[in-house]
Amino acid sequence: MGRQSCCYKQKLRKGLWSPEEDEKLLRHITKYGHGCWSSIPKQAGLQRCGKSCRLRWINYLRPDLKRGTFSQEEENLIIELHAVLGNRYIHIHIHIHICFFFFFLLGFLWRILGFSRFSIRWSQIAARLPGRTDNEIKNLWNSCLKKKLKQKGIDPVTHKPLSEVENGEGNGSNKPSLVGRHPIHQYTSPPPTPPKLSSNWFNPEFSPPMTASYGPLYYGTTTGGSANNTTWGLVQTQTEEEEEEEEEEEEETKWTEFLNNPLLMAAALQNQTPQSYYNIEIKSEPFYLTNSSSSSSNDMWWPQTQQQQLPLQHEPLQNPDICGKDMQRLTAAAFGHI
DNA sequence: AAACCATGCAACCGCCAGTAG
DNA sequence: CCTACTGGCGGTTGCATGGTT
Structure with a gap:
């Protein structure tokens, strides 16, 4: 109209x-x-x-609002979150490779139309950076972080090394080039001993959302199957269609869990050794732990709704x-x- | 000093989903 | 069911500012 x-x-x-x-x-x-x-x-x-x-x-x-320049930790977190939240279309990409049945194609078409907007989720990224707006983060990304990544030889869209991107995804490898979209997987050495977290993040049975569907297919090159080499924990290879459907559901659930659980996110970010990938110095203490000394841990890490925040967080x-x-x-x- | 250029940021635009009537 | 309205979001634009020539 x-x-x-x-x-x-x-x-x-x-x-x-x-x-x-x-x-x-x-x-x-x-x-x-x-x-x-x-x-x-x-x-x-x-x-x-x-x-x-x-x-x-x-x-x-x-x-x-927190005005002023972004700290190194904030920038790093944005990059990491962009890698996770900014490439949601890979789900469709991967599934197209995986599934050959019309039923699934229909299902994914529905998924495309219904769920995925093929866009970067700035608002979700902003929600994890207290005091920062999506607009601010978006501007930072477009004006600064993209350049920084390119200078480091990383494709800001796929988060893969530029050389790999330039070679194309059809360079003889029959694997869809997913590995590397998430530096978390591609460049992590065996993770350090996790802190005392009660989450299932380090549980070998737990698979992070973005790996849930295609982990078995694309992790072969990065994991040796041992827990030591598996940063995120891989699910068993599943070929049954029903299981894939279940994974779809689990994936959404885990996404939600992942994104809403500060412990999961913090643990992931602390253990994916991003500095090795982005060559960005990481201080010993996450920035969000230094923001406040008086509020509760949840308040420090994750903003409540705006309505809740307004009168409280001055x-x-x-x-x-x-x-x-x-x-x-x-x-x-x-x-x-x- | 002036012109030009690059950059960062604030704001707008268009689209979409939810909802009330 | 349809329409209009509203809020929210992402992409884009335009301007102000600072740096360079």
């Missing part, structure tokens, strides 16, 4: 926000919460569309010099009195 932009109505301002507009929006949300975004412009006396207000709030005015400005725009201070001040 082609609806008009939400700002098509006349007299709606576009472009950069003025400090006055920021203040109006900030005061209104501070006082009343955002509620229905579409009604906020009118209530706050702004000549903006609700969508624009929402974006401004989320990307700039939110009090829990994080002092960490790089006030970078906040040339004083609205952030205003924000902090306003919420500091709540």
Whole structure:
């Protein structure tokens, strides 16, 4: 049908926000919460569309935002998460290679249409970086991290060595070139002894989500079958269609578990020796452990919902010099009195 | 000093899913 | 069931700024 932009109505301002507009929006949300975004412009006396207000709030005015440059650890985490979350299309790729039955093709078509958007999940990446927005991370990736990876000879899309990418995926190997999409697998030496985690991450029976379906097919070259060589633990080779279907379901479950369990994620990131791959220095302490000294471990690691965060997480400005725009201070001040 | 270029960032656009009427 | 609305997301654009020539 082609609806008009939400700002098509006349007299709606576009472009950069003025400090006055920021203040109006900030005061209104501070006082009343955002509620229905579409009604906020009118209530706050702004000549903006609700969508624009929402974006401004989320990307700039939110009090829990961490401004300033990204730390090395944050960059590294983004790269790792991009490798995991940014290449979801590989599921389809692999399954096309694996399955020859029409039934499965239909199933995967459905999957493509229903689940996979072939896009990078910036919002999910951002959810694992407290105080950072998806827009911010996306910008960082496009402007900085992609270049860094290329300079290190890594293809930023596939996370494979550029030489391997240039050789093409049909270079005589009959394996779909999945190995290497996740540096976690390709370049890990035997993992160090895991910390005392009660998760099943290090359980040999546990397979990380992205390996669940095709692990048996593509891990032959990277694992010798011993636990020592298997960082993530491989499932037994399964050829039954039913089992593959089950794996599909398990995969989704494990994805959810993986992405929502800070212990799993932290353990994975700590044990995949990314520095060996990206040659990025990793400090001894994960950044998210240093963010706060007062909150609970969960609070430190994973943001709660925005609604929960707003009044609770007033994080002092960490790089006030970078906040040339004083609205952030205003924000902090306003919420500091709540 | 001026022109040009590169970069980073804020904001917009379009699409999609969910939902209410 | 259909339509319109809303919120959310990812991709893209345009501008401001800083660096270089």
